[in-house]
Amino acid sequence: xxxxxxxxxxxxxxxxxxxxxxxxxxxxxxxxxxxxxxxxxxxxxxxxxxxxxxxxxxxxxxxxxxxxxxxxxxxxxxxxxxxxxxxxxxxxxxxxxxxxxxxxxxxxxxxxxxxxxxxxx
Amino acid sequence: xxxxxxxxxxxxxxxxxxxxxxxxxxxxxxxxxxxxxxxxxxxxxxxxxxxxxxxxxxxxxxxxxxxxxxxxxxxxxxxxxxxxxxxxxxxxxxxxxxxxxxxxxxxxxxxxxxxxxxxxxxxxxxxxxxxxxxxxxxxxxxxxxxxxxxxxxxxxxxxxxxxxxxxxxxxxxxxxxxxxxxxxxxxxxxxxxxxxxxxxxxxxxxxxxxxxxxxxxxxxxxxxxxxxxxxxxxxxxxxxxxxxxxxxxxxxxxxxxxxxxxxxxxxxxxxxxxxxxxxxxxxxxxxxxxxxxxxxxxxxxxxxxxxxxxxxxxxxxxxxxxxxxxxxxxxxxxxxxxxxxxxxxxxxxxxxxxxxxxxxxxxxxxxxxxxxxxxxxxxxxxxxxxxxxxxxxxxxxxxxxxxxxxxxxxxxxxxxxxxxxxxxxxxxxxxxxxxxxxxxxxxxxxxxxxxxxxxxxxxxxxxxxxxxxxxxxxxxxxxx
Numbered sequence: 001x002x003x004x005x006x007x008x009x010x011x012x013x014x015x016x017x018x019x020x021x022x023x024x025x026x027x028x029x030x031x032x033x034x035x036x037x038x039x040x041x042x043x044x045x046x047x048x049x050x051x052x053x054x055x056x057x058x059x060x061x062x063x064x065x066x067x068x069x070x071x072x073x074x075x076x077x078x079x080x081x082x083x084x085x086x087x088x089x090x091x092x093x094x095x096x097x098x099x100x101x102x103x104x105x106x107x108x109x110x111x112x113x114x115x116x117x118x119x120x121x
Numbered sequence: 122x123x124x125x126x127x128x129x130x131x132x133x134x135x136x137x138x139x140x141x142x143x144x145x146x147x148x149x150x151x152x153x154x155x156x157x158x159x160x161x162x163x164x165x166x167x168x169x170x171x172x173x174x175x176x177x178x179x180x181x182x183x184x185x186x187x188x189x190x191x192x193x194x195x196x197x198x199x200x201x202x203x204x205x206x207x208x209x210x211x212x213x214x215x216x217x218x219x220x221x222x223x224x225x226x227x228x229x230x231x232x233x234x235x236x237x238x239x240x241x242x243x244x245x246x247x248x249x250x251x252x253x254x255x256x257x258x259x260x261x262x263x264x265x266x267x268x269x270x271x272x273x274x275x276x277x278x279x280x281x282x283x284x285x286x287x288x289x290x291x292x293x294x295x296x297x298x299x300x301x302x303x304x305x306x307x308x309x310x311x312x313x314x315x316x317x318x319x320x321x322x323x324x325x326x327x328x329x330x331x332x333x334x335x336x337x338x339x340x341x342x343x344x345x346x347x348x349x350x351x352x353x354x355x356x357x358x359x360x361x362x363x364x365x366x367x368x369x370x371x372x373x374x375x376x377x378x379x380x381x382x383x384x385x386x387x388x389x390x391x392x393x394x395x396x397x398x399x400x401x402x403x404x405x406x407x408x409x410x411x412x413x414x415x416x417x418x419x420x421x422x423x424x425x426x427x428x429x430x431x432x433x434x435x436x437x438x439x440x441x442x443x444x445x446x447x448x449x450x451x452x453x454x455x456x457x458x459x460x461x462x463x464x465x466x467x468x469x470x471x472x473x474x475x476x477x478x479x480x481x482x483x484x485x486x487x488x489x490x491x492x493x494x495x496x497x498x499x500x501x502x503x504x505x506x507x508x509x510x511x512x513x514x515x516x517x518x519x520x521x522x523x524x525x526x527x528x529x530x531x532x533x534x535x536x537x538x539x540x541x542x543x544x545x546x547x548x549x550x551x552x553x554x555x556x557x558x559x560x561x562x563x564x565x566x567x568x569x570x571x572x573x574x575x576x577x578x579x580x581x582x583x584x585x586x587x588x589x590x591x592x593x594x595x596x597x598x599x600x601x
Binding site: 112116 | 477567570
C-alpha cells in the first residue's frame with residue numbers, strides 16, 4: 001500500500017480531531033429561569049392612601065423578598081418557587097416615591113429588583 | 122500502474138468523504154441541538170416565508186416593524202423555505218434551522234469539483250479542507266442566503282473562467298433573486314476580472330440577462346424605493362470603525378499578503394479571478410473605516426471564501442515551507458473553531474430568560490410596541506406575531522434618523538441621550554436583553570421595572586414602562 005503523504009495525513013488527522021472536538025462539545029450552559037413581575041400597582045394616588053401591588057414569582061428556588069419605600073426598608077417575606085405576594089404600604093406623603101421589591105434568590109445568592117414610581121398628590 | 126491508480130482513487134474517495142462528513146457535521150450539529158434558529162436574521166426570513174405560505178404571493182409590504190415598511194428583499198430564499206415547508210409538512214421555523222447549513226455543507230464537495238477542474242486533485246483537496254474547517258464560513262452558515270450565493274459562485278466562476286459568459290449571467294441572475302448583496306459583489310468581481318483582460322464584449326454577454334432580471338424585479342417595486350431614507354441610508358450615516366474591525370485588520374491583511382508572497386508561477390484566468398475576489402473583498406473590508414454599509418460579518422465571510430482558494434493555490438506545493446503554512450493555518454482554524462463552539466455564535470440568538478421575556482410581552486395588549494435591540498425585536502415579531510420598534514436593516518428604512526436613534530439607545534453610554542430618545546419618540550415600553558448595558562443607565566429615570574427574568578448568575582432580561590408625564594421624561598431623583 002502506498003504511504004500517505006504528510007499533507008494527506010494532516011488533513012485526515014485534522015478531520016478526526018475536528019469530529020472529536022465536535023462530539024465532546026456542548027452549547028452554552030442553560031440554567032433554570034426565574035421570572036418575576038409586578039401587577040396591580042398604581043401610578044398616582046391621593047396622600048394618606050395605601051399603596052397595594054402584587055409581585056408574582058415563577059421560579060425553581062426559594063426567595064426572600066424585601067420591599068422598600070424609596071430607600072426605607074418595609075417588609076421581608078420568604079417565598080417558595082411559585083407565588084403571588086400582595087403588599088400594602090400605608091400612608092404615603094406627597095411627592096413621587098419609588099417602591100422597590102428586592103428579590104434575593106436564595107439558591108444563587110443573586111439579588112434582583114423590580115420597582116415602580118407612584119405620584120402621591 | 123493501474124493498481125497504484127486504483128489505490129489512489131480509493132484513498133481519494135475516503136479522504137473526500139471524511140472531509141465532507143466532518144465539514145457537514147460541524148455545520149449541522151449546532152443547528153440540530155438548538156431548539157430555535159441560530160441567528161436573528163433567520164427570524165426575519167421566517168416571517169416573510171410565513172407570509173408567502175399564507176397568501177401564496179410575494180408580499181410588497183412588511184407589516185411587523187412599527188408602521189410597516191415596503192418589502193423589497195429578493196424572493197427566492199423565502200419561496201424556497203415556504204415550498205420546503207409545504208412539501209415536507211414541516212413548520213417554516215424548523216426548515217429554516219437546517220436549510221442554509223445543508224447548502225453550506227454542499228459547498229465543500231462543489232469546491233473540490235471546481236478546483237480539480239483547474240488545478241488537479243491535490244489542490245482541490247486542500248481547498249475543500251480549508252473550506253470545511255474555516256471558522257468564518259462555518260459561523261456564517263446559518264443566517265443569510267448569501268450562503269446560497271457562495272455555493273453558486275463556484276459554478277459561476279467555472280463558467281466565467283471557461284468563457285461561458287451567458288451561463289455566468291444566468292447564474293448571477295439566479296443569485297440576485299436570493300440575495301442582492303452577494304449578486305452585486307460577484308458582479309463587481311466579474312467586472313474587475315473582465316476589465317483586467319479588456320474583454321468588453323464579454324461584459325455585455327455576461328450582464329444582459331442579469332440587467333433584464335434586475336429591471337423586471339425592481340420596476341414594479343419602484344414605489345418601495347422612493348420611500349425616504351431607503352435601505353442605502355446607512356451609507357450616509359457616519360460611524361467610526363468599531364474595536365473589533367480595528368483589531369482584526371492586521372491579521373486580515375497578513376492573510377491576504379502571505380499567499381500572494383507564496384504563490385509562484387504565471388497568473389492564468391483561474392488565479393486572476395481569485396485575485397479580483399480577494400482584492401475587492403479586502404477593499405470593502407477596509408471601507409468599514411469610512412462607512413458601516415458593508416456589514417463586517419458579510420464582508421468577512423466573503424473575504425474568507427476567496428482566501429480558501431488563494432491559500433490552497435499557495436500551499437499546494439509539497440515543499441516544507443508551504444506545508445508549514447498549511448499546518449499553521451489548520452491548527453489556528455481548529456483553535457478558533459473550538460473557541461467559537463463555546464460562544465454565542467453557535468447558540469440561539471437569545472438566552473432562555475430572554476425568551477421568557479418575549480413570552481411575557483406576547484401576553485400584553487397588542488397596542489404595546491416595545492423598543493428592544495435587533496435580536497429581541499426580530500425574535501419578538503416572529504415568535505409572537507406582534508410589532509416592535511426596531512427591525513433588521515435589510516430593506517427600506519422609512520425614517521433612518523429615528524431608526525439610528527433607536528439603535529443608539531442601546532449603544533450610547535450617555536443617560537441624557539437615552540432620556541431624550543425616549544422623550545422625543547414617546548416610547549412607552551423598553552425591553553432589555555441581559556447583555557444590554559443600557560439597562561443599568563435607565564434606572565435613574567422615572568420608569569417602572571415591571572418584569573424581570575434571570576438565570577443563575579446572569580443579568581436580568583427586563584421590561585420597563587416609561588413614565589412620560591405631560592409628554593416628557595424626568596429623572597426619578599429630580600421629581601418634586
